[in-house]
Amino acid sequence: MRTIKQVSDLTGISVRMLHYYDKIGLLKPSSVTEAGYRLYGDNSLETLQQILFFKELDIPLKNMKEILESSQYDKVQMLHKQKELLSLKRDRLNELIALIEKKLKGGSAMSFKEFDMSEYFNVLETFKQEHENEVVKYYGSIEEFGKIIETMKSKELEGAKMAIKQFGSIEKYTEAIKNNLNNLPLIMDGFQTIKENADVYMAQTDQLMERLTSDLSKNHSSPDIQEIVKEMDDMVKGHSKIVKMDMGENYWGMMADLYLTKCTKVHDKKYGKGATKFIGEALKFYSENTK
Incomplete structure (x- = not known):
């Protein structure tokens, strides 16, 4: 068993946040002493590990709780999904790191503002958070929709070029996806x-x-x-x-x-x-x- 302070030191999650996880029912301690101290065993730590993976994928706390409490939740299957999504995120970060290294070595000072898809991805992320029922209905789960977003992010420049070719600008492409999501049914x-x-x-x-x-x-x-x-x-x-x-x-x-x-x-x-x-x-x- 570990105290809440030990868990905080181990994971980097603040004691205050662990209290909050307990309050909302996302992560309950394995036991509480007579003095009111929270203690965490292996099962609680495994759940916390899952939560850390979800955090890296920007999954809202509400969705984490629903996933972990679902009757269809399978820890091993979820680990495979998380691995796949994190791998996509890693590939995207590696591309950005390679670009930075190229710049540091005196590479081309090309501007990527024209190909910035940030607002487009913000639209998708907002839809994921505000329209959970539609996401689950049409895409299977929040995780699957997140996988689609991460895949697109890993190929952002290629997608931006195609969007500009087809719609004329990223702004028009983003507006089109807004309209599409508003009319998704x-x-x-x-x-x-x-x-x-x-x-x-x-x-x-x-x-x-x-x-x-x-x-x-x-x-x-x-x-x-x-x-x-x-x-x-x-x-x-x-x-x-x-x-x-x-x-x-x-x-x-x-x-x-x-x-x-x-x-x-x-x-x-x-x-x-x-x-x-x-x-x-x-x-x-x-x-x-x-x-």
Whole structure:
């Protein structure tokens, strides 16, 4: 058994905070002496360890209590989840440390203000804390939603570039996510409609892709090719109306970049050598010449 002072010294958590944990029922001592001194055994210390992991992931105390008291709580499974989330956070911190080291060695003085996603992540964190029921309903748990946020943070620069490409600025992207979260039930209903008709939509997409790549010797900017891309645009706009999501002012420019720089050669295998590049160039031309 350890006294509250010993636990405080061991963990770095103040005695006052440990008193508060006891008050709200988050961490009860193993026993209390006749003189009123709190004593903590191994089980209490293991729970406190879980709390420390949650704190590193910015999980609110209220959510910690709900998780620890849940009938579905599994300590080992939770440790695996915490490890995964902390690993994502570690990777992000390592990237920042590497950037600092580069700066200290006289590296480029590039400004990242344009790519700052802080406000975007603040919107997600606020939603996580203020709309717990919706988070659990649509994402499974607070932890799973936190994992999504940490994953995006670990790829912040890449995500920022894509957001700017698709929406024009981080500010517009952030405003779009605010609107999406405010309409989350409607959006999720829309996704369910899309899912229920997935076979039909997939068949339509395949048909358009086959037409688009039927003759790769054509010029990607030719009227007949661009007419097919317009049909693809109309289909996506129809889907976005169903899910009630803002796709951004340059959705096809973003998609073109993916085909030209990120996509694998799956389309080459399916539609012929050079198909991936052809699709990307056709989408790029459409995005640059259609207002």
